[in-house]
Amino acid sequence: MKQYLDLCKHVLETGSQKGDRTGTGTLSVFGYQMRYDLQKGFPLMTTKKTAFRLIVSELLWFLKGDTNVRTLVEEKNPIWDEWAFEKWVNSEEYTGPDMTDFGRRAPLDEEFRSKYEVEMAHFKKRLLDDSSFAETYGDLGPVYGKQWRSWHTGSAQSEKQPIDQIAQLIEGLKNNPDSRRHIVTAWNPSEIEDMALPPCHALFQFYVADGKLSCQLYQRSADIFIGVPFNIASYALLVHLIALETGLIPGEFIHTLGDAHIYSNHINQVNEQLTREPRPLPTLRINAEGKSIFDLTTQDIVLENYDPHPKIKAPIAV
Incomplete structure (x- = not known):
């Protein structure tokens, strides 16, 4: 993962x-690109343990078009908890302790x-x-799930049918x-104003050459310590899944960043990570026999030979 450490x-x-x-405040640069050859291993962070099951x-939640965090709570996946919780504690119905600015x-x-x-x-549970x-x-x-699977242009075009962009992508x-x-x-x-969080990974393009499938992502906002390792692995996995569905071989994942930033309360953690030597990348195994990628469960997607350094904790900026 030298690209990420660089x-x-x-x-x-x-x-x-x-x-x-x-x-919170950040250190930020504008415009940066990384490339990952997916034939050389699965690009999951090895300089800190990263929760592949959550990725x-x-x-899979995105691909199914789901937008309700309840599904992720059932999977014991806390990635989106804070944004749903923020909606609850800011509502008129909430009567518990003041949770203003709980992230910091x-x-x-x-x-x-x-x-x-306790409140979370x-x-x-509720x-x-x-x-x-x-x-x-x-x-x-x-x-994301709504935009990927049921894109709609808003009330002015309410007569038009929603667009399933993933189905169109696979067919194309x-x-x-x-x-x-x-x-x-x-x-x-x-629909930006109706989203709990406007999309950070905003647009991606697939490309086929010599039987290999590659993907380039444009990410407008990139939380380098917490978010970017997840984004790299998530889109690498997406390439593998779409390649499986289309009979192609995974090629490259190209990650293009807009505002790439380290939050001020993550700088110590980043410096700690930079002291660690990267380890060999793991490999990916997908048990998809007789299944569409839309029918897969977390149990069907397995990571092998993952030997990372220990996890490094850091707060999420909400």
């Missing part, structure tokens, strides 16, 4: 100090963190136990592999 060094050495939506369940307060204040953990546990509550407070709006790759239009976009201006 990115970390580049931002630490050349990044500009910038404010951000969360109020798998999130990607929880790591710094032990007493507050205890309250936050109650929230997740999502699982109460379908009506989950429908209201578990739904994240028209985030099978029937016209040399096309330059194998594009899926999650950036839908007509």
Whole structure:
């Protein structure tokens, strides 16, 4: 994962100090690209343990067109918990302790963190136990799954049928592999304001040459320490899945970043990671016999020979 470590060094050495939506502050650069040859191993971070199961369940959630965090809670996947929780604690129905700015307060204040953990546990239990509550407070709006599988242009075009971009992508790759239009976009201006979080990985394009399938992602906003390792592995997995569905061989994943940033409260963790030597990449095995990629479960996708350095904890900026 030398490419990723080089990115970390580049931002630490050349990044500009910038404010951000969360109020945390960042070191940031604009415009950066990394390339991963998927024939040389699966690009999951080895300089810190990264939860592959969470990456798998999130990607399958996207591919099924789901936008409700309840599905992820059932899978014990906390990736989107904070955004759904924020919707709940900001609502008029919430009557518990003040959770304002919980993302920054929880790591710094032990007493507050205890309250936050209790409220989050109650929230997740209610999502699982109460379908009506989950429908209201578990739904994240028209985030990735909705845009990938049911793109809609908004009320002005309400008569038009939604577009299943993933189905169109697969059909195009099978029937016209040399096309330059194998594009899926999650950036839908007509629905941005309705999303819990506007898409960070905004647009991707597939490319076929010599029987190999490659993908380039444009990511408008890249949280280098927490988000980017997940994004690399998620899109590498997506290439493997789409290749499987179209009878192609995985080629490259090209990761193009817009605002690439390290949050100010992640700098110590990044420096710790840079002291670690990368280890051999793991390999991927997909048990898909007789199944479409849309029918796969987390148990069907297996990582082998993963031997990372220990996990490094860091707060998420919400």
